[in-house]
Amino acid sequence: MDRLTQQQRTAVLATASAVGASVIAYTLYKSLSRSSSSSRPRKAAKGYSPKPLPPGCFDAVIVGAGPSGGTAAYYLAKVGAQVALLDKEHFPRDKYCGDAVCTPAIKILEEMGVLDELRQNNECHFADCGGFVSPSGLSYIGTSQHKLGEAAACAVKRTHLDERISRCAARTGADFKEGFEVTSTTFDKQAGLWKVTSAKGEEVSGRVLVIADGATSRLATKLGYCTEPAKGICSRAFIEGGTHNADFDGVCFYQRESLPGYSAIFRHANDELNFCYYLIPCGKDDMCGNVKESDLKRLHENALKSDPFISKAVGPNAKVERMRAAALRLGGQGLKTTYDDHLLIIGDAAGHIDPLTGEGIHTAMMGGKAAAETILDMRADGDFSKAAAKCYEQRWMKYYGHDFYLSKKGAELIWRYPILLDACANEMQRKGDAMMAMWAEIMTNIRPKTYFLRPDVACQLGFAVVREFWNQKIMRRPDQYTPPAAPAA
Structure with a gap:
């Protein structure tokens, strides 16, 4: 071991960590699977008999x-x-x-007959071409619908x-x-x-x-x-159709400064875009990672102007409405x-x-x-x-x-270790739409977050983290994201 270089030692330790993480993930996966399967609706207790419902009630x-x-x-x-x-x-x-209306909601809208109304009135747009940009600027935009057999989400x-x-x-x-x-x-x-x-x-x-x-x-x-x-917050600004350069249906942008929050662009019917920014509670009280809710307006506007990926998609002639915000619980x-x-x-x-x-x-x-x-x-x-x-x-x-529970833990992990998102993006670049489809399934509730803990998935992602660690820390691959502008004094 003494003959190994420092770089080789680091790679060996990282690989061992990935294998260890996979074992832990498998144990947690089995534990959560047992606990979730045992949670079944129980029949209500008897012995409570209110009076009949009065007329007009x-x-x-x-x-x-x-x-x-x-x-x-x-x-x-x-x-x-x-x-x-x-x-x-x-x-x-x-x-x-x-x-963004995810698959479980789409199925309920179908049951209600509402989805047909939305389609007939051109009020929904199903996402197929989409992806995300990681904190270091690794990106993947692919098509997932043919892999899933259905759209993972639509915009309404x-x-x-x-x-x-x-x-x-x-x-x-x-x-x-x-x-x-x-x-x-x-x-x-x-x-x-x-x-x-x-x-x-x-x-x-x-x-x-x-x-x-x-x-x-x-x-x-x-x-x-x-x-x-409520401790979370999100923004929204519509961008008029025909005035932008976006050629995708939906992309999430994970800027390092605002993790675990992110910004996103979703395409609506008639080529209109929705640009939104989510700040997610994490870390210390009243904080959303390293930023506060009061930072939302600055982050929203800086992303539109300075983010190299967003500003390119929006273009110089886009007609963007004034930002509006809403609380998240x-x-x-x-x-x-x-x-x-x-x-x-x-x-x-x-x-x-x-x-x-x-x-x-x-x-x-x-x-x-x-x-x-x-x-x-x-x-x-x-x-x-x-x-x-x-x-x-x-x-x-x-x-x-x-x-x-796993969503909260996932938010904490990507806030502390942005390299996890970089590794996922790198894996998508390697595996293509199959990996993109798996990501879409988990993020839209088609599959539970425990899917990340399956041994085959956890091992795959563990080695992806090792590869990304090597690329970033050893090979010093350049960061493709422009550093965020410093806050005004």
């Missing part, structure tokens, strides 16, 4: 008509449940978002998506009340009913209150279920619980946004469907207790919540 009152609330309302109304869907806005209304403006879902719920039988700004809620324990009152004095009563009023969730905060403000952050007697919390209000990707439309819709299934079970059993409502948590944990 609803089985469920849903506050918030976004993707989660609208989906829950649809699946409830579909089987004849009485449901009120309330929203303070009049539709169509805008929502600042990255607009929230103006269109939310209205289509809520109108579909209304056609199915939900009582959709627009302009209903909730100012107070009271629960009559003896009657087992919630009374919800609007700013105009309108009143709606129902057996179950479903909170779906977004990441800032005034209602969940007022009732004491949400204990702190990721991985259940700040929630004491998502269920209680006669109550469920869903979507962004429940913090059901992936802590690694910042994506929340598909989790919102899956959670909305899980909430509807739970309410229908409680309705059939005549049991609306907290014990019965627990089945909702078991469902969303099975559908996507089990991924949140």
Whole structure:
């Protein structure tokens, strides 16, 4: 060993580390597989018998008509449940978002018949040509749809998506009340009913209150279920079709300065682009890696002007709208619980946004469907207790919540070790669309994050890290990314 050069010692140690990491990954993978398979929805406990639903009351009152609330309302109304869907806005209304609709949500939209409406009205664009740019500037843009057999995501403006879902719920039988700004809620324990009152004095009563009023969730905060403000944030700016140079459907850009956050460009119908920037909570309190939420505007604007990859795709003549921003509540952050007697919390209000990707439309819709299934079970059993409502948590944990832990750990890893993303990009350059398709499956919830821990995948990525370490640290390959501009004094 003494005869080995320092470079050779480093390579040997790195290889040993990769093998060791693979063994650990396999053990963790088997452990998580066992724990997730044992989490199954349980039948609600008997012995809780509320009075019959009074005339004019609803089985469920849903506050918030976004993707989660609208989906829950649809699946409830579909089987004849009485449901009120309330929203303070009049539709169509805008929502600042990255607009990426992942495969699980696409399948629910198909079930609802909404996807056909979006297609017929040219309001969605399915992604095929896409990829990402790593922190050191390694990039891969390929086509994954022919490998997956379906598009991993499509882009739909929230103006269109939310209205289509809520109108579909209304056609199915939900009582959709627009302009209903909730100012107070009271629960009559003896009657087992919630009374919800609007700013105009309108009143709606129902057996179950479903909170779906977004990441800032005034209602969940007022009732004491949400204990702190949302800690993530994202930006959005549309770029007019025909004024840019982008020739892809969707690309994520992992700038080193803002890891584990990233920026992205998604192509909409009519060649319009959505440029967005996500800052993801990580590290110290009130920090998103090495930056703060207050840095968002600077990062967003600098990326458009100075990032060599983004500025090239946008071009010098692009018509870019003013940046808008929205809060993100990721991985259940700040929630004491998502269920209680006669109550469920869903979507962004429940913090059901992936802590690694910042994506929340598909989790919102899956959670909305899980909430509807739970309410229908409680309705059939005549049991609306907290014990019965627990089945909702078991469902969303099975559908996507089990991924949140590894997503949080993944965010911490790429913040501390950006070389992991460089290694993935390098592996895509070596393996082509097959590797791109695997990445797309994991990042869009087609496969769980535990897929990264499978021995065959973990070993492959472990050796990719060794190769990238050699290229960066030993061979001193130049960084292809222009260093970010220093903050203004």
